[in-house]
Amino acid sequence: MNKFSHLDRNGKARMVDVSGKAVTTREAVARGAISMKKATLALILTNQVAKGDAISTARIAGIMAAKNTPGLIPLCHPLQISSVGIDFYFERKKGQIVIESRVNVTGQTGVEMEALTAVTVAALTIYDMCKAVDKEMVISDIMLVEKRGGKSGVFLRS
Amino acid sequence: MNKFSHLDRNGKARMVDVSGKAVTTREAVARGAISMKKATLALILTNQVAKGDAISTARIAGIMAAKNTPGLIPLCHPLQISSVGIDFYFERKKGQIVIESRVNVTGQTGVEMEALTAVTVAALTIYDMCKAVDKEMVISDIMLVEKRGGKSGVFLRS
Amino acid sequence: MNKFSHLDRNGKARMVDVSGKAVTTREAVARGAISMKKATLALILTNQVAKGDAISTARIAGIMAAKNTPGLIPLCHPLQISSVGIDFYFERKKGQIVIESRVNVTGQTGVEMEALTAVTVAALTIYDMCKAVDKEMVISDIMLVEKRGGKSGVFLRS
Amino acid sequence: MNKFSHLDRNGKARMVDVSGKAVTTREAVARGAISMKKATLALILTNQVAKGDAISTARIAGIMAAKNTPGLIPLCHPLQISSVGIDFYFERKKGQIVIESRVNVTGQTGVEMEALTAVTVAALTIYDMCKAVDKEMVISDIMLVEKRGGKSGVFLRS
Amino acid sequence: MNKFSHLDRNGKARMVDVSGKAVTTREAVARGAISMKKATLALILTNQVAKGDAISTARIAGIMAAKNTPGLIPLCHPLQISSVGIDFYFERKKGQIVIESRVNVTGQTGVEMEALTAVTVAALTIYDMCKAVDKEMVISDIMLVEKRGGKSGVFLRS
């Protein structure tokens, strides 16, 4: 028996039919982190406090990527996202930036992939902006934190 | 003094001028992993051995994302990539798939972001295809492993 | 009298107003074929049976193209497609692969162009993957086979 | 032995490495046709002679699609096309429009796929513009006619 | 107090939540102009009257850009536009082309940005097509003229 909805009974990829699903309000929250040298984070924070462009650029990239999710992930459905927001938390002692996205939609399918894509592209953008000073940054712990709406109900990561 | 080449001396974002850089052959290798329940990995491997669509879809998504990197990462330069390849390694005991990408170009700037983007979007695609059976998958350890060519020479992750 | 809805009464291109049309479930089925040397088809089938990447790549390309139809065809409306599936039939004796797509939507306009675009881009992808061994392949017989839903009702190709 | 350059020795898809290929001037010519009721063609020609928007729209769609080829065909290399032109020939007695594209590039890989994509998307656009009056149109005979430049030299379809 | 809905209370960019807004029919009309040497306009009109490709190309570019607005303007919501039309008015004595777009949607947010983007990209396309003969063209007076639907009601530019 095939448990992957994105593969048909012969194991072939397909975009699953959501036409029978209810139109409901759905929300997803995703999180991830990028770790770096403490000196790199200090440079970002200096720039951030004063002018903001490093983090602003990552936020805009993440928001635009959320909208572009069906163009990136082959079997994702096109969606009219209602909102996207991205927050950054700076863990100075750990040399880490935690990124959290929240995406909403009124539609027939969830926005987990949009939330995960937003976090990931925001992290990649930070990598890009800092790679001249620190090539050893690592992006980690990208995960779905929360999901509401739709038939499967509430998911809260344990 | 501003050490981030993507920000000008006032901290504003810019796409840095690469016109003075040499046209050389450049290569980047990136790696990442997606962890899941062992049962989820077993399902993928069953499908993979028999028909291949789950991993094939992730590979194609990663290759297409590598080409689309300048459309995703705001300050990346457009590039005519010479090659992209993505490999998947299955760690059955750890419930993990390791993804490695290798990108080449002959140009004035490196392909680190293309390699990192390929790995990341391949991982997100696996998440998408398996999320109906396992919402707790985690994408981690996305990093640059190797970089060759250009003024900064060889980088090998320690 | 102008019978082309995509041209206004002066013959100028426009995207027609669908706001007065009913939101209904709509479906379109399109078909096409790519003809090649029998030896080329045999090579694809060898790969297909064993590993699947040639046809998998064409299927993913076709699904992604269906989603991108309004970005390709100037006067097509943006749509939230509910599902896309693509099947391949191998006519070994004729040296031909027949490609069939099925697209569904709940919306104010049909998905004929999405189905036709899916078939066409899948065929072009097969051409791309095999052109090193066979440049004389021909893509033909791309047509709408079936259409359901909307004011014009059922269309079945005679 | 694997003869498909787009698949590695394990049959997995990859974007082949063109970095060792010579930068030369390359050209490709592709052709295709769309057949329709004679009355449909007569309507297009009436519009065409007087105002031109039906065919102009198809031409622009084809040119833009040629530029977008690497975004559509998964294993195509990004290219800086030097020129694209598309011609339409009206076969009034056969109820057919023949479409021919010519694409040039100075680069490391050919432009066959760009030429084929231009013809195909131009044909799909004509279908879209006329489908309100004729759903039975058929797109056929999409083929590479001519190819110059690169290691394989001149290809002329027999 | 922050009056910009696109910035949160900390001044950070976000895509505002429209999920609570009513689905209504909305319309926007935008206008703009491109000024040029009278001789340049005369050349366009000569070509336009005879064959139409200069203005047809600008119209198609504007329509496609309207559909692509959420891909261009970072905080715009994805929308399923119901219609787009673009008109061109030739002010021969002033050496000016006035461009007017009208966009409709049934949705939760307005289409001002779609209408403004359509006008702007149409004007840029005219610049591109004529720049070989006139580099001093100026695009001006891009403004919202009319807006209907939604909570804020009718806006008519004074």
Add this chain to the structure above:
Amino acid sequence: MNKFSHLDRNGKARMVDVSGKAVTTREAVARGAISMKKATLALILTNQVAKGDAISTARIAGIMAAKNTPGLIPLCHPLQISSVGIDFYFERKKGQIVIESRVNVTGQTGVEMEALTAVTVAALTIYDMCKAVDKEMVISDIMLVEKRGGKSGVFLRS
């Protein structure tokens, strides 16, 4: 005689052949302005000084649009831009923001359209972010200011 290089001798649109043109370093500078109520500009400046997201968002949108120019303007050649920078000047007394972009490339064709597109999309983004408080903003005076490199040499707007 046809003086528009983007139209062939029959007045049909084409992407002109640049393969015979020299690869040189080319630069273009474009400028434009967005006018608004003084109170609107004051709000932007308050946000700008403190946190920067309004202007940062417009800058990122303009840079990404410059890279996307060949996807927007039908007959523009794909290009590997070497750099893009955008500056904003605040004319508080006039209620106006002046936007200036500078784009460089080493290639066979100029970057006027990239510079003009960057300015225009940055202006549209400011409109989008402020339209909740001021719908009467006007985008004007979009023009090419400077152009260097290529056969036609230096252009300086008089």
